[in-house]
Amino acid sequence: MMRSVKAFAPATVANVSCGFDILGFPIDAMGDYVEVTRRDRPGLRVVSIEDDGGKLPWEVEKNTCAVAIQAMLESYGKQVGMDIALRKGLPLGSGMGSSAASAVAALVAANRLLGDPFERKDLLPFAIVAEKAACGAGHADNVAPSLLGGFVLIRDYHPLDVIKLHVPKGLYCTLLHPHFELNTSDSRSVLRDSIPLKHSTIQSGNVAGFVSGLYQEDFELISRSMRDVIAEPYRAVLIPGFYEVRESLKAAGALGMGISGSGPTLFALSKGSEQTAAMAKAAEEIYEGIGLGVDVYFSAINTVGAYVLEEKN
Ligand SMILES: Nc1ncnc2c1ncn2[C@@H]1O[C@H](COP(=O)(O)OP(=O)(O)OP(=O)(O)O)[C@@H](O)[C@H]1O
Numbered sequence: 001m002m003r004s005v006k007a008f009a010p011a012t013v014a015n016v017s018c019g020f021d022i023l024g025f026p027i028d029a030m031g032d033y034v035e036v037t038r039r040d041r042p043g044l045r046v047v048s049i050e051d052d053g054g055k056l057p058w059e060v061e062k063n064t065c066a067v068a069i070q071a072m073l074e075s076y077g078k079q080v081g082m083d084i085a086l087r088k089g090l091p092l093g094s095g096m097g098s099s100a101a102s103a104v105a106a107l108v109a110a111n112r113l114l115g116d117p118f119e120r121k122d123l124l125p126f127a128i129v130a131e132k133a134a135c136g137a138g139h140a141d142n143v144a145p146s147l148l149g150g151f152v153l154i155r156d157y158h159p160l161d162v163i164k165l166h167v168p169k170g171l172y173c174t175l176l177h178p179h180f181e182l183n184t185s186d187s188r189s190v191l192r193d194s195i196p197l198k199h200s201t202i203q204s205g206n207v208a209g210f211v212s213g214l215y216q217e218d219f220e221l222i223s224r225s226m227r228d229v230i231a232e233p234y235r236a237v238l239i240p241g242f243y244e245v246r247e248s249l250k251a252a253g254a255l256g257m258g259i260s261g262s263g264p265t266l267f268a269l270s271k272g273s274e275q276t277a278a279m280a281k282a283a284e285e286i287y288e289g290i291g292l293g294v295d296v297y298f299s300a301i302n303t304v305g306a307y308v309l310e311e312k313n
């Protein structure tokens with residue numbers, strides 16, 4: 001019987017401009033690490049949290065690692081005692097799916113500790129419960145790609161219908177993380193409850209175009225489809241320099257760009273990695289001008305999702 005398991009879950013870009021709450025992909029560049037260790041008594045404990053600046057909750061009903069594992073154990077039907085150790089590789093409130101990565105890494109580790117009773121896709125509802133605990137909304141467009149890898153479409157939430165999409169060769173992602181926090185719940189609160197019919201038409205056309213572009217490996221179609229009329233117009237005002245950075249990234253060769261998840265990180269897709277240095281330089285100059293530090297990450301699209309790093313007997 002396994003005594004402890006450590007797993008990694010990648011950061012994710014949710015929405016991908018046109019797919020609000022229904023589209024996302026993971027990146028290779030970074031993620032969260034969770035180790036779960038069996039204990040003699042039933043019950044979960046968060047025993048360590050590193051690299052969170054002391055900001056994350058240790059309570060099992062609040063930390064997404066524990067919330068997710070608890071939901072899994074309820075479905076498993078047996079209370080197994082586990083100690084949970086979390087190392088944050090992702091900045092908080094960044095728009096890179098940080099709460100999701102914690103939950104997914106915890107689930108993959110705990111599932112393996114139990115001998116993998118759940119298939120990968122069957123862990124998703126437990127991760128959604130955790131996401132709801134963290135930001136008030138049970139959106140799956142961070143947890144699903146972090147768990148499954150590649151572009152993932154959430155066709156429906158009730159019941160869950162999640163589809164892994166084709167990843168074209170040579171598609172590359174640049175992430176720009178300006179140094180301030182924007183919580184998902186805050187940037188969801190600026191959104192409208194209803195959208196005009198014409199916006200629904202525009203958005204549906206673009207999400208269909210984007211998915212077709214992936215399968216046809218048609219980078220021009222992907223580029224044309226990266227437009228968001230639902231969330232971006234309301235959220236852009238929360239992100240200093242958004243429109244300037246957008247113009248500079250496009251001029252430097254991005255296929256398209258947008259807000260990663262709920263921001264403030266911005267992402268750009270490109271064909272290959274040749275343009276990424278120019279994109280980063282252009283954006284860095286703009287952020288410097290507005291007095292904001294920025295971290296830049298380059299990554300291929302992660303196609304495998306979360307994985308087990310280490311098992312101890
Ligand atoms: N392991 C965790 N347990 C509990 N809360 C967490 C955990 N990791 C992050 N959070 C919190 O969850 C909230 C949701 O933010 P999160 O950091 O996931 O958003 P994000 O990185 O901006 O991602 P996105 O916009 O892509 O959802 C933040 O308040 C963050 O501090």
Ligand SMILES: N[C@@H](CCO)C(=O)O
Pocket residue numbers: 014015020021022095097139141142184187188231260261262
């Ligand atoms: N789809 C979610 C993702 C949050 O990362 C949102 O845009 O609020």
